[in-house]
Amino acid sequence: MSALTVLYAALFYAAAAILLGGVAYKCWLYARTPQPLKIPIPPAPTTRRGVVLRLLMEVMLFRSLFRSSKWTWLFGWMFHVALLAVLARHLRYFTEPVWGWVALIQPFGIYAGFAMLAGLGGLWARRFLVDRVRYISSPSDHLMLALLAAIAASGLAMKYLAHTDIVALKAFFLGLMAFDWQPLPADPVLLVHLALVAALMIVFPVSKLLHAPGVFFSPSLNQVDDARERRHAAGWSTKIVHVNRAPIGRAGPAQGG
Amino acid sequence: MAAFETPPLGEYPVTPPVRAGAMAHSKPYVAKADLQKPLGFPGELVPGWEKVAVTKLGELVSQSRALQVFLDSCVKCGACTDKCHYYLGTGDPKNMPVARQDLLRSVYRRYYTVAGKYFPKLVGARDMTKEVLDDWYGYFHQCSQCLRCSVFCPYGIDTAEISMAARDIMDSVGLGQKYSNEIIGKVHKIGNNLGLPGPALRDTLDGLEEDVKEATGADVKFPLDEKGAEVLLITPSADFFAEPHVDGLIGYAKVFHAAGISWTLSSHASEAANFSLFIGNHDNLQKVAERIREAALELGAKRIVVGECGHAWRVAYSFWNTLIGPFDFLDARYPAPQHICEVTYDLIRRGALTLDKSANADKVVTFHDSCNVSRGSRMGDVPGGQFTIPREIIRACVDRFVDMAPETIGEATFCCGGGGGLLTDDLLELRVKGALPRMQALQQVVEEHGVNYLAAICAICKSQFTKVLPYYKHPMDMIGSVHGLVSNAIVFNRR
Numbered sequence: 001m002s003a004l005t006v007l008y009a010a011l012f013y014a015a016a017a018i019l020l021g022g023v024a025y026k027c028w029l030y031a032r033t034p035q036p037l038k039i040p041i042p043p044a045p046t047t048r049r050g051v052v053l054r055l056l057m058e059v060m061l062f063r064s065l066f067r068s069s070k071w072t073w074l075f076g077w078m079f080h081v082a083l084l085a086v087l088a089r090h091l092r093y094f095t096e097p098v099w100g101w102v103a104l105i106q107p108f109g110i111y112a113g114f115a116m117l118a119g120l121g122g123l124w125a126r127r128f129l130v131d132r133v134r135y136i137s138s139p140s141d142h143l144m145l146a147l148l149a150a151i152a153a154s155g156l157a158m159k160y161l162a163h164t165d166i167v168a169l170k171a172f173f174l175g176l177m178a179f180d181w182q183p184l185p186a187d188p189v190l191l192v193h194l195a196l197v198a199a200l201m202i203v204f205p206v207s208k209l210l211h212a213p214g215v216f217f218s219p220s221l222n223q224v225d226d227a228r229e230r231r232h233a234a235g236w237s238t239k240i241v242h243v244n245r246a247p248i249g250r251a252g253p254a255q256g257g
Numbered sequence: 258m259a260a261f262e263t264p265p266l267g268e269y270p271v272t273p274p275v276r277a278g279a280m281a282h283s284k285p286y287v288a289k290a291d292l293q294k295p296l297g298f299p300g301e302l303v304p305g306w307e308k309v310a311v312t313k314l315g316e317l318v319s320q321s322r323a324l325q326v327f328l329d330s331c332v333k334c335g336a337c338t339d340k341c342h343y344y345l346g347t348g349d350p351k352n353m354p355v356a357r358q359d360l361l362r363s364v365y366r367r368y369y370t371v372a373g374k375y376f377p378k379l380v381g382a383r384d385m386t387k388e389v390l391d392d393w394y395g396y397f398h399q400c401s402q403c404l405r406c407s408v409f410c411p412y413g414i415d416t417a418e419i420s421m422a423a424r425d426i427m428d429s430v431g432l433g434q435k436y437s438n439e440i441i442g443k444v445h446k447i448g449n450n451l452g453l454p455g456p457a458l459r460d461t462l463d464g465l466e467e468d469v470k471e472a473t474g475a476d477v478k479f480p481l482d483e484k485g486a487e488v489l490l491i492t493p494s495a496d497f498f499a500e501p502h503v504d505g506l507i508g509y510a511k512v513f514h515a516a517g518i519s520w521t522l523s524s525h526a527s528e529a530a531n532f533s534l535f536i537g538n539h540d541n542l543q544k545v546a547e548r549i550r551e552a553a554l555e556l557g558a559k560r561i562v563v564g565e566c567g568h569a570w571r572v573a574y575s576f577w578n579t580l581i582g583p584f585d586f587l588d589a590r591y592p593a594p595q596h597i598c599e600v601t602y603d604l605i606r607r608g609a610l611t612l613d614k615s616a617n618a619d620k621v622v623t624f625h626d627s628c629n630v631s632r633g634s635r636m637g638d639v640p641g642g643q644f645t646i647p648r649e650i651i652r653a654c655v656d657r658f659v660d661m662a663p664e665t666i667g668e669a670t671f672c673c674g675g676g677g678g679l680l681t682d683d684l685l686e687l688r689v690k691g692a693l694p695r696m697q698a699l700q701q702v703v704e705e706h707g708v709n710y711l712a713a714i715c716a717i718c719k720s721q722f723t724k725v726l727p728y729y730k731h732p733m734d735m736i737g738s739v740h741g742l743v744s745n746a747i748v749f750n751r752r
Contacts, residue, residue, distance in 0.1 A: 026329070035322040036539070038575045039415060041407050042632055042668060043640035058411065068336035068409035076334065126335065131275045133335035135350045136359070138381035140372070141333050206371040207380075211412055214330035219323045220413035225635055227575045228592050231582045235320050236539060240580060242550065 005184045008194060009176055015201035022205020023213055030217035034235025044225035051222055058221060072126065079119030079148075085112035086155070093170045094177065113156045120149045144207065147200055154193035164190040261686040263728045264346055264693045266700050272339040273348035280349040280690075284395045286683050288433035295442045296541055299431035306430040307385045311368050313429045317422045318365065324422055327414045328365050331355060337406040337416075342671045343399050346690035351396045354406035354416040360392050361423050390432065397423040398434060399687055401679050402535065403628035403672035417677070421537025424678075428536055436681035441532045444545050449494035449528035455481075458524055461497050469507060475749050477507075477514045479522070482556065486521035488513065489553050491529045491573070491594075492564025493716035501737045502719050505565045508740025509597050511747045515611070516604050520562070523552035529569035530716065535678030543580050546572065550581035559588040562595050565738055567715030568676065570596055571633030596636050598714060601743060602646045605653050612746040617655040620710040622742065623702050624648055624660065625695065625722075626670035627715035641667075647714055647739050654746040659706045665698035673713075675721030688721060689728045696729040703731070711736045 045051050057063040062080075066073045089109025092098045124145045127137045158164050165185040175182035184190075203209065216222065224230075233240070290300025303309055318324045337354040339345065344352040351357060359381065366373030366382035373382030383389055402417035427433065443452040453461075462479035469477045480486060490513075496506040513520045526548040533541035553561055561584075563573045573594045578584065584593035592599065604610045624647060636642040644667050652658050665671050674691030702708040711726075713719055713736060722736035738744075 030322060030326055033319065033322040033325045036320065037579060039323060039418065039633075041404065041413055041415070042635055042643065044635075046638075046640060058413075062411055064409055064413070065334070065336055065411040068340070068411075069334075072334055072336055123334075130335065130338075132272075132338035132350065132353055133333075135275050135277075136333050136335060136338065136353065136355050138333070139378070140376075140380045143379070203372075208330070208332045211330040211332050214326045215412045217322060217326045218330070218413040219326070220407055220415050225640065227578055228594075231578045233579055237579045240543060242581065242583070 001181060002183060002186070004186055004191075005172070005181060008172075008184050008191075009181055011195070011198045012176055015198040019201040019204050023210075026205055026210055027213050027217075030214070034238075035219045035223070036233070036235040036237040038223055038225075038227040038232050039219050040223035040225045041220045042225065044223065046225050048224060051224055055216060055221060059215060071122070075119045075122030075126070077119075078115055079123065082112040082116035082119060085109050086116060086152075093166075093173050096170075096174060110159065113152055113159070116152045117149060117156070120145055120152065124149070140207070144203075144209075147196060147203075151193065151196045151200065154189055154196065157189050158187075158193065162187065162189045261689070263689055266693075266697055266729065270345070270694060270697050272345065275350045276348035277350055280343075280347045280352065280399060280687065281395060283399060283684065283687050285398050285679070285681060286435040287394075288435040288438040292435060292438045292442055293428070293431065293433050295445060296428070296433070296438055296538070298428045298433055298438075302431045306390075306432075310390070310426050310430050311364070311385050313426045314361075314365060314422070315369060317425065318369070321418070321422070323415065323418045327358070327412075327418060328362050330412045331358060331362065331414055334411065336409050336411060337414075340406045340409050341400075341416075342403070342405070342674060342694045343401070343687065343691045346674070346693035347687075349399075351392070352399055354410075354414075357396055357400055358414070358416055358419045360389070360396055361419050364389060390427070393423050393427060394432060397427070398679065398684070400677060401628070401672045401674065401691070402677035404632035405628065405669070405672065408632060408668050420677075421535070423537075424535070425537035428538060434536070434678060436683070437532045437535050437678040441536070441541055441545065444528055444532070444548075448525055448548065450530055450532070451494045451497075453494060453497065453527065455524035455527075458497065458522075458527055462522070465503070465507060465510070469510070473749065475511075475514065477510050479506075479510055480520060481522045482524050483519075483521035484556050486519045486556065486558060487588075488518055488520035488560045488562050489526075489549075489556055489558035490520050490522055490562050490564060490597075491526060491549055491552075491569070492522070492597075493529045493566040493569060494527055495716040495720060496564055497527075499716075499720065500723070501734065501741055502565075502716055504741030504744055505714075505738030506740075508738060508742075508744035508747070509562075509564060511744050511749075512597075512601050512604065512610065512740070515747055515749055516609050518600075521556060521558070523556060525555065526552035529563055529566040529573070531569060531572045532678060534568055534572055542572070542576070546577060546580040549577070554586060560591045560595060561587065561593060562597055562600055564597050565714040565716065565740060567627035567629040567717060568633075569716075570714075571629040574634035596646075597740065598646050598650055599636050601650055601740070602637070605650065611748040611750055612653050612743070613748050614654060614656050614746060616745040617742055620655055620742070621657040621659065621706055621708045622651055622655050622710045622712050623658070623699070623706075623708045624651060624666070624739075625673065625711055625713045625718060626666050627713060627718050628670060628672040628676055630714060631668055631670045644668075647712075650739055651712055651742060654742040655710075657706075659702050659708060661698040661702050665694065671695045671698070673715075673718040673721040674725060676715075676717050680717050680721055685724075689725050692721070692725045692729070696725075696731075699731070700729070709735060710742075712739045712742060713737075714739050
């Protein structure tokens with residue numbers, strides 16, 4: 001077992017733990033934090049089913065973004081869909097035997113790699129070309145784009161420029177998952193690609209990538225518009241208790257803690 | 258107040274280039290100690306305020322899922338950057354919703370996130386300093402909490418929630434805004450924003466009864482504190498005397514009169530507006546709302562109806578059930594609370610009102626969707642009722658109605674420029690510039706359709722437009738109440 005294999009095995013265990021643990025913690029925190037008042041953005045759905053539909057439209061089609069800015073929508077949606085296809089394509093390195101649909105989409109995954117780069121390029125260009133977006137961009141916003149672009153580029157480089165031993169790589173990851181470590185091919189491009197992916201996994205729960213779980217918890221999107229029909233209370237508003245039909249002076253709220 | 262130029266109206270709306278610091282001088286008067294104390298806030302900046310502010314920020318975030326999610330989720334995509342009327346009117350980049358949020362987010366990151374604690378420069382995290390506080394005071398009072406940006410945000414991030422939190426934090430360290438806090442104090446003490454005591458209110462209402470009698474010959478009553486009335490009307494105190502608000506109040510009275518619905522105002526709760534919303538303080542929010550429950554119980558009302566008031570309707574529709582509910586003592590056949598437009602619309606649909614459009618024959622009307630009605634509430638039983646119902650009422654009262662450009666109405670409506678606690682003369686420049694997008698859309702329908710009447714259902718919109726319309730070369734009396742139109746058109750049938 002080479003030092004390199006040990007290093008990368010440890011890196012991926014740590015990265016996976018941070019990603020899963022971090023995102024799970026954040027989801028728990030979002031779920032646990034009360035939303036004391038009703039703040040759905042109208043026109044808001046009046047049923048839970050409507051809310052599910054609204055969230056699906058946001059998550060799958062980026063509906064609000066489409067209304068706001070067609071260019072950002074185009075590049076953003078292209079990037080995210082391509083990323084999804086690329087991730088799906090990569091499932092073949094983690095499954096044995098490879099699932100039928102994963103085998104089927106392999107060629108699309110390649111195109112998606114280019115689409116991903118194009119989308120990232122468009123988003124990045126906006127950060128330089130549009131004065132308003134330039135103003136709001138921090139170094140971390142540029143770095144995040146650089147990280148994603150470098151991951152896509154190094155992945156494509158292995159497809160077209162410097163092939164790696166893909167069979168050995170798959171054995172490495174299957175081994176990681178089964179706690180039966182196998183040697184990792186020591187190709188520089190692969191090592192760069194994997195290190196960047198691990199970095200992405202590690203920064204996920206402490207960065208703006210939290211928008212992915214966050215969107216589902218956003219009260220303005222996930223609340224039902226039924227304030228008059230159903231009395232809503234959470235957090236501090238649960239402490240408001242009214243005694244029915246009490247005369248003035250005694251009808252006040254019993255404000256606790 | 259420094260002199261300023263009214264922004265020119267072009268042929269098309271344009272997004273201005275970034276002009277850093279263009280509105281850095283805009284700051285409302287600070288509340289003195291005597292205005293802070295009655296609201297439970299320190300009178301002046303407390304010692305060690307930096308720490309107090311940071312602690313308060315942590316508390317607020319832990320009590321609000323909205324803040325927790327919104328502060329984490331922004332990806333700086335820029336979708337909101339050209340959506341705020343204050344950015345469009347001033348070009349100051351800190352008036353872009355994301356940049357306004359970042360004033361607070363940068364501090365949150367510094368003290369409450371891993372990235373901000375260890376790599377502040379990288380993620381744009383900042384220490385809580387006097388400079389930051391000054392920025393907060395200036396720019397969180399350049400947000401009218403109109404919720405427009407949240408419609409366009411892919412994560413529904415609502416800058417109003419963040420600006421309310423920032424104002425709450427500032428109040429908690431002793432830095433409050435004079436205008437809002439003075440008004441909230443008056444509501445606590447006297448019962449309405451104007452500080453109009455009961456006897457003066459009765460006088461005003463008597464005067465209105467005489468006016469209406471003179472004009473129509475009908476005995477339309479304006480009851481106050483009448484026990485056993487079916488409807489308790491909660492309306493903004495501006496409706497009692499300000500123009501064009503009062504025409505709206507006369508309209509409500511005529512509607513009740515024509516439909517034979519007994520109603521009353523309350524001297525205990527003679528104010529619909531709840532300015533505590535603007536300062537994001539839920540103790541005051543609850544306390545101000547509580548008067549209405551007390552009044553309804555005392556008077557034995559069966560229904561609560563809210564007059565034309567934008568933020569009031571948001572608080573009433575979205576928050577009252579939580580703050581002062583349950584309303585199990587009211588007649589369950591009616592929504593609680595109900596908007597005056599819902600009442601009038603139902604009566605029109607049932608043929609219970611006779612409306613003569615010729616009374617408004619001189620008018621070509623357009624409707625300004627008020628921000629907090631549009632994006633903070635609803636009317637009727639289907640989504641979007643807050644847009645259709647007022648328009649249906651107008652159409653029933655006038656022959657000629659046209660809408661402004663679709664991207665400036667409905668849920669995408671522009672704020673009048675004076676909402677959220679900014680309707681004060683020390684912010685006049687901001688108000689005039691912030692009205693630009695609405696004035697741009699108005700100009701278009703004036704030129705194309707000869708519009709001469711801008712109808713609204715919000716006391717703030719009405720006051721704001723009265724003030725800023727002349728800056729854009731329109732007559733100030735172009736703005737009017739929706740129920741002002743109803744008031745003109747309504748015909749009393751002899752029973």
